Amino acid sequence: MERINLDQLHGFATAMEMGSFSAAAQRLDLTQPAVSLQVRQLERRLGTVLIERVGRTLRPTAAGAELLAHVGRIDAAVSEAIAAVSRHADGATGRVRLGTGATACIFLLPPVLRSLRQRFPGLDITVSTGNTADIVQAVEDNTLDLGLVTLPASGRMLEVTPLLDDAFVAIAPQGTALPARVRAKDLARHPVLLYEPGGQTRRIADAWFARAGVALQPAMSLGSVEAIKELVAAGLGCAVLPGMAVREEHRNTLEVRPLSPALRRTLAMVVRRDKRLHLGLRETMAALRALK
Numbered sequence: 001m002e003r004i005n006l007d008q009l010h011g012f013a014t015a016m017e018m019g020s021f022s023a024a025a026q027r028l029d030l031t032q033p034a035v036s037l038q039v040r041q042l043e044r045r046l047g048t049v050l051i052e053r054v055g056r057t058l059r060p061t062a063a064g065a066e067l068l069a070h071v072g073r074i075d076a077a078v079s080e081a082i083a084a085v086s087r088h089a090d091g092a093t094g095r096v097r098l099g100t101g102a103t104a105c106i107f108l109l110p111p112v113l114r115s116l117r118q119r120f121p122g123l124d125i126t127v128s129t130g131n132t133a134d135i136v137q138a139v140e141d142n143t144l145d146l147g148l149v150t151l152p153a154s155g156r157m158l159e160v161t162p163l164l165d166d167a168f169v170a171i172a173p174q175g176t177a178l179p180a181r182v183r184a185k186d187l188a189r190h191p192v193l194l195y196e197p198g199g200q201t202r203r204i205a206d207a208w209f210a211r212a213g214v215a216l217q218p219a220m221s222l223g224s225v226e227a228i229k230e231l232v233a234a235g236l237g238c239a240v241l242p243g244m245a246v247r248e249e250h251r252n253t254l255e256v257r258p259l260s261p262a263l264r265r266t267l268a269m270v271v272r273r274d275k276r277l278h279l280g281l282r283e284t285m286a287a288l289r290a291l292k
Helices: 006-018 021-028 032-044 061-085 102-107 109-119 130-138 201-211 225-233 248-252 279-289
Strands: 049-056 058-059 093-099 125-128 146-150 158-173 192-195 220-222 238-242 253-257 264-272
Touching: 006 021, 006 032, 006 049, 006 061, 058 061, 061 248, 061 264, 093 130, 093 279, 102 109, 102 125, 102 225, 109 125, 109 201, 109 279, 125 146, 125 279, 130 146, 130 158, 146 201, 146 279, 158 201, 158 225, 158 279, 192 201, 192 225, 201 238, 201 264, 220 225, 225 238, 248 253, 264 279
Parallel strands: 093 125, 093 146, 192 220, 192 238
Antiparallel strands: 049 058, 146 264, 158 238, 158 253, 158 264
């Protein structure tokens, strides 16, 4: 059976309410033949007669009465669907799927997300964490709307916008007496904890040691920046971490030093070039650009 046409259903219900095709036509601002045609087409779709005449008045058949019993619920469901969709018309509600690294998620995004939530309480922002390669692929596959990743990142369909530089630092337990600027060979004298392999952060750190001719075998590789800081504070070694992950309060429990030569990573925003930018997504992108 074909799906019911809502205009035909509305014409039938109005004719039943008004008791005549002419009165229904006036209510609907249609011609009488147009309303009659709607009802005939609906009867053909359903394969049964819905209306009978009793004198000059229209009455529903048994099948018509069965259909009328559902009209109110159908109208309510359609109205509810239209209202739900209309809330998305200005983009102030809806969903933004954002992917980023764990460090940026913890230390960079909270004030951004808080501001967006205050301005657009109906906007649903979901955040997924992962390494750059996986996030870039997800943006290309359109399973994420937006990525905040560590460069380099590229893709045929992607627009990549550098946002900010983040300088790496060395951290060590208090009392380690690291030099004012820490070289790779200075760290190599101690057990070193690094972020787990596979992500850009680890590759950047490995390349820094390699350029200094240090073939480093880390004492531990961990997937959590917070875990690395706790283990360093407990005296289990030194570490190289993105500067944004080491806040002022950590300087009470850790030695924190710049690296020599300086080591930086660049965070960038990635989005598909053909992405339709509704208001919520545009505002999220603008909030990330403001990180500059």
